[in-house]
């Protein structure tokens with residue numbers, strides 16, 4: 001093992017195909033989680049906005065769920081559901097909900113009352129008001145949530161590698177490399193998954209600026 | 223030195239700590255480094271005698287706040303000197319200096335995490351008074367500004383109304399019995415009725431305390447009411463006129479000042495004078511019954527308003543005991559405006575005519 | 590098979606409550622190493638964040654890099670640390686060190702960013718009022734800015750604590766001890782009682798930590814600020 005270089009380029013070039021497949025799997029698992037999570041969160045957020053009393057309840061549950069380490073969550077699901085794509089997706093979706101709901105609620109909360117009154121005063125129907133005023137003004141925070149959830153999910157997909165070789169996206173290489181004491185694999189898996197997260201983050205920053213040119217971006221987490 | 227201050231402060235709020243005189247001497251402030259940067263304050267010179275209230279008034283952005291903050295060195299002047307009792311503030315230890323100067327701002331700046339009592343005692347705590355003494359002092363000051371200590375000392379700032387917050391702000395600024403107070407639009411954030419009450423109370427307080435006060439406002443009416451001396455500033459931080467209120471109203475030094483004090487400056491002057499200041503005509507035996515009556519402290523402006531509303535040419539002035547003592551007519555009120563009174567001497571005792579020189583310089587600068 | 594029964598049986602077996610591989614010693618390991626990492630991260634990140642927030646110096650660095658830090662997946666960070674600790678010593682990478690380093694490294698950013706943001710967001714009027722009353726910069730930071738920033742600051746430390754415990758659990762896949770061991774061993778031995786017992790212990794530890802931090806925050810934050818944080 002000693003004398004082994006940090007990266008064996010020959011291995012890397014010989015495995016470009018499987019690596020690309022793992023990148024695909026990684027994005028696939030993340031995309032499902034984010035879109036399903038987003039849909040569920042939008043419904044939950046809409047409910048929380050209508051029924052304010054529900055919101056603290058939702059927040060407490062979400063915070064508690066988020067506090068449970070992903071490793072334990074994945075492991076628990078193996079014991080409960082056995083191995084399937086749901087085993088990976090259920091925790092991933094759950095974690096995105098935690099990040100989405102507060103951002104979506106805050107987004108709609110951030111629309112000032114006087115703006116809504118003005119819209120009503122100008123004769124918008126409730127539907128028009130929602131589409132043309134509330135939604136656009138809520139977009140900055142909603143997209144901020146999307147950004148946070150995507151980045152976090154891309155990171156968490158790696159953890160699903162503990163479920164077995166058919167999961168984990170690039171996380172597979174991290175764990176496999178570790179088990180085989182093969183650093184090339186670890187580096188490929190680790191650096192590429194960080195790369196994916198960073199690219200997703202930058203992509204959403206761009207999207208945010210395109211969608212909301214009017215929004216200020218002064219503070220952390222914008 | 224600070225301990226000395228504090229020691230005397232302990233003897234009671236009414237004690238006079240010997241107010242200081244304040245002088246701006248050719249003070250200029252430019253923000254930014256470029257030499258061309260437009261000055262926020264330009265060659266400001268004025269003198270405030272000990273114990274007087276000097277109001278800096280002018281439109282927003284004319285450099286009032288900047289001038290004020292140079293006194294306690296929150297801002298350092300680009301040129302010129304500011305002297306307290308003849309001592310340049312720049313030569314003093316900045317912390318010592320600030321602890322001797324009370325500071326009240328529009329948004330009060332009460333610390334949200336401290337109770338009202340501890341907010342008031344911030345400076346005493348800083349200079350190391352004992353806990354009991356801090357508490358006693360806080361209670362004393364709360365009473366002084368009209369807040370019952372038992373009801374207020376343990377509250378947090380968010381449990382106060384705007385007016386109460388301002389009172390606490392004033393109490394906090396008075397805590398170490400500073401000889402000089404800087405007040406930046408202190409009553410601007412409260413509604414007109416509360417504002418008027420705070421102004422009246424503050425003036426009453428000042429009669430006992432006799433601090434030197436530099437007071438900033440953008441409201442000319444407040445300036446006239448509060449000031450022994452008024453410094454009107456204009457855009458670019460120039461002094462447009464400096465003098466007692468009546469002089470500013472009677473003889474605006476420039477079009478700018480005339481416009482700023484308003485077309486009703488004659489009426490405003492009337493609010494500086496009371497029935498007691500007027501020479502009264504004897505009451506004619508033939509005077510009809512039911513005429514309006516005025517107490518000695520009635521302002522001429524209000525008296526005129528009453529007379530006009532009652533469509534009456536005259537009213538009866540009452541003395542302190544409520545006995546008729548003279549006859550007030552619209553003509554007599556009008557002629558009061560014609561007199562060129564010298565309230566500079568009467569109101570604040572011996573203000574130098576330095577103001578007039580300042581005016582000349584500023585007016586000549588207006589190119 | 591009965592998952593709950595198996596878990597309960599595993600948890601209540603006295604044999605699992607003693608020895609170097611027993612629950613108490615694993616719990617101690619988990620808590621001690623998490624606490625140590627959190628303390629170390631706090632010691633570095635908190636003063637730095639406060640200082641940046643107070644002076645505004647290099648704040649652009651914090652603002653622009655805050656999200657990049659959040660983008661770091663802990664699984665990848667631990668993994669990436671393996672080869673580099675291996676460079677120092679062939680076996681070091683396969684012990685607890687990569688996880689330990691990851692715990693400290695990942696706990697720092699949330700503490701630093703929140704300390705910075707909390708202090709930077711304190712109303713400038715308050716800071717100026719403090720300065721005008723003759724407070725020295727240190728007194729302003731410790732006596733005014735820090736107490737007012739406390740809710741935000743505490744949130745940062747709390748998320749870091751939760752993060753550290755999760756990272757430590759994850760570390761069990763990389764040779765780290767702690768409660769995550771039970772999950773790894775349960776999985777390897779196909780012992781669902783042990784696996785699920787580990788899950789229960791980990792979840793209980795994480796939730797207890799969260800609860801304790803929330804309680805501590807309520808004790809420490811001034812009642813004068815309570816309304817602000819609530820609304």
Ligand SMILES: Nc1ncnc2c1ncn2[C@@H]1O[C@H](COP(=O)(O)OP(=O)(O)O)[C@@H](O)[C@H]1O
Nearest residue numbers: 253254262280281282283284285286287288289
């Ligand atoms: N910190 C600063 N940096 C740059 N310019 C400033 C600063 N503070 C004030 N100014 C400028 O200086 C001028 C005077 O401001 P200020 O003294 O606050 O006016 P006022 O209190 O009369 O409204 C304004 O034009 C303002 O924009």
Ligand SMILES: [Mg+2]
Nearest residue numbers: 283286287288
């Ligand atoms: Mg101002």
